[in-house]
Amino acid sequence: MKCSKTTNRLISVNHPLPLTSQQSTEIRFILSIFASLFLLIPYCYIPAAFCVFLVKERITKSKHLQLVSGVDMTAYWISSYIWDLFLWGILTILIMCIFIMYGNETAQVFVGSVEIFFCTAALTFGYGLSGLPFAYLFSRFFNNYSSAQISIMAIFFLTGFVAVNAYFILDSLENTKYLARRMRPLFLMWPPFNVGEGLIGLSRNFFEREVLRQTKSPFSWKVCGRSLAFLYGLSVPYFSLLLILECSNDGGSGGSFGRLLRWLRDFMSRLQLQLQGVKYDK
Template identity: 25%
Template sequence: GVDLLAYWLSTWMWDVISALIPGLLSMFVFLGYGFHELTGENSGAMILTILLYFFSITTFSYVASFLFDNPNTAQNVMLLLYVTLGAMLSIASLILDNIASTRDINKDLKYMYRLFPPFCFSEIVINLLIRNQNGRNLSLWDMDVTGYPMLFMFLMAFVLFIVVLCIEFVLLNPYLFTWLIPTAPNTVDHDRKEDPDILKEKERVRDMVDTGNMEMVTLCGLRKVYGTVGNVKVAVKDMHFGVPLGQCFGFLGINGA
């Protein structure tokens, strides 16, 4: 019953705030281990990086979650994916940057790598650590230091949030889902012979809705589906009933529950 935008926006904000507290505490870890390139005058850039990372990684995780049925599988796969995209891609990119023959192609590959928030975070950390090496003396906010990764994380956070809303909207509208993915199982309603009492109540409720003379509780055409993309199950199909004022009402399923 919660508005789609309100649900996902509140979930997004809660997840970001929950992750932000331990994330910001990591600044003390950097300070304790003497990573002065990540603290001091660079603290502002690092804090902004942490904030943008959590904004983007949460929406990235939301989109990826639609691909899994099992939460445990999702957690393990995504953890492995984050380690791979964050650490391994960054190390590989750093190596390619230090080889003259691959430096130019790696510059182009980075635009693809930056579609993944873990890489952006790792790229900024590495760039801050080596920013002033070899006499380069690059600006803290240089596009090749923090600019591009921050820009990509900012854009991906909102783009992926819109993608989440679109996916959820499709899943909550089974007819639209069936139209978009006609081969998806369990999304097409199958004709079943309905009980005469159910048909009678359905007609009664529809007449009430048409005339505007509805009862204290009026349910018309309730439908509920569960599942993920490609595996949507219809749990409640076209339910109708009305409860007048003062009536004690109970609803029994086909098995008496």
Template identity: 25%
Template sequence: MFNNFALNSPVLVLSIVDSLLARLSTKTNLTFHVTNHPLPPNSADNLTNQNNAGGPALILGYAVIVSMSLAVAAYTNFLIHERQTNSKHLQMMSGLRPLTYWLTAFIWDSVCFLIQTALFMVVFALFNVKEYVDNANVALSLVMFMLLYGWANIPFVYSLSFAFKSATKGYTMIVVYNILTGMIGKITVPIIQQAADDESSELSALIFSIFFPTFNISHCFSKIYTNEYFRKACEKVDCSVGFLKQTALMCCGSDDELLYSRNILRDVSRRGLLPYIIILCIQGFIFWLPIIIIEHMEQISAFCTRFARNSNKISDSNSEV
């Protein structure tokens, strides 16, 4: 396979130069034979090659998109089936209020999602994803993000369920929608980063996160992995050594110079996740609005009708005057 790292070139060039100088000085055909035995890459070398963390982080992001899409879309099956069989209509006719209906559904689905969140962490532990399970704070951060995703995306799939009359079709289409919207952002953001700069890619990631919660959690998982990878690498650098403190700024410098964020949850820069947390919190409230509007459509229509009639009466009175 092609290797664009010319590890042997410096040694070969040095051997040729030394041989030529020796021949010129001694007037003999001296030849130096050299062997290259490079030391294993140190922490600074690993940090320089940032692609070491990019590959696994990207793959984990794709896995989160697919798994979360399958998990959350399943909560619409029961809702669509109840509406299809008129079971929900009978409950409403019996005096059940829409608030009670949706609140009980959300509580039950939240409990199920909490169990799925625990299983996700078990999977990470079984496969020994060290960046996710070695640090308790990182593991709790992942749990928090998954719960925030449930808070935001469960009402979102509830809203999408009104567009389908078949539970099977609804589940399939919602899964496809979540996967496609997550994958599009996951592919687009790295391309923008390579073509433009980090600021442009971060802006595009924020835009995708505002509209697509599945991309949001995938991007957060990737960022947490990359941040923890660099933090672990920097732990091996002794910043108390004066020489390293001056040269290894990526590990020993200021907050702006570091490759990782010391507190990723509170960081508002491109390395932090605070904007994404705020987006998920707000989305949870916004995605309930379509459900409220649909369930109270008759009351809203009646209010609009009364308002229109009152406006007509006022205009007629003004015209008579």
């Protein structure tokens, strides 16, 4: 402190102690949790963007023109799916490059080792593998591609960011743990929830490895294995359901299988009319 007859001045110098390695790890863990959650927000935009072209092809009758020209409905959807997966693969590579650009120190949770790097890449690609047919199913309800894109983004936001936050909040409270466990089977049917849970699993695994000294593979069932299994496994039923719905529509192809589905649909409609007492001409 310096004092004079005319002025009084107080000079304070602060030299805080550096963070310990454990404190630094804990801060990095908390930041990685937030990063995992907020990654789900841009992730919800990606599948919706792929549906724009499908809806546009349908409303402009481009899809109808292909079908009447002899293109099989199954071939149409398989080719669209493979092309979108090819683009998603490029997108996965770009996302992983961005993680690497942030550096091992900042993005250590997601690219800290070769095994973690491939686990993050597998989560991202698996999200597209099941997320694309999941989005295709919702695109069938829209006749405007702008509305389809916005609505599908909202659906992925609710089934991803909102669902993940809701589950972990409910699971952290003693009075609502039972509710979280009951809702979990439903949440696991949603690809956005699975990728969010997988990213949080990587963050938790980082904390256990650096602080608790517990070594687990990121591909183990309790870390990311379950999320990966659902992400890759759900692609088959979602895409199969899409083909069934498309082939059962009037104008759908699908060969004998498609004709059988359309006959079953008409049979159920006639049966419902009979039960209601409505007469119809055979």
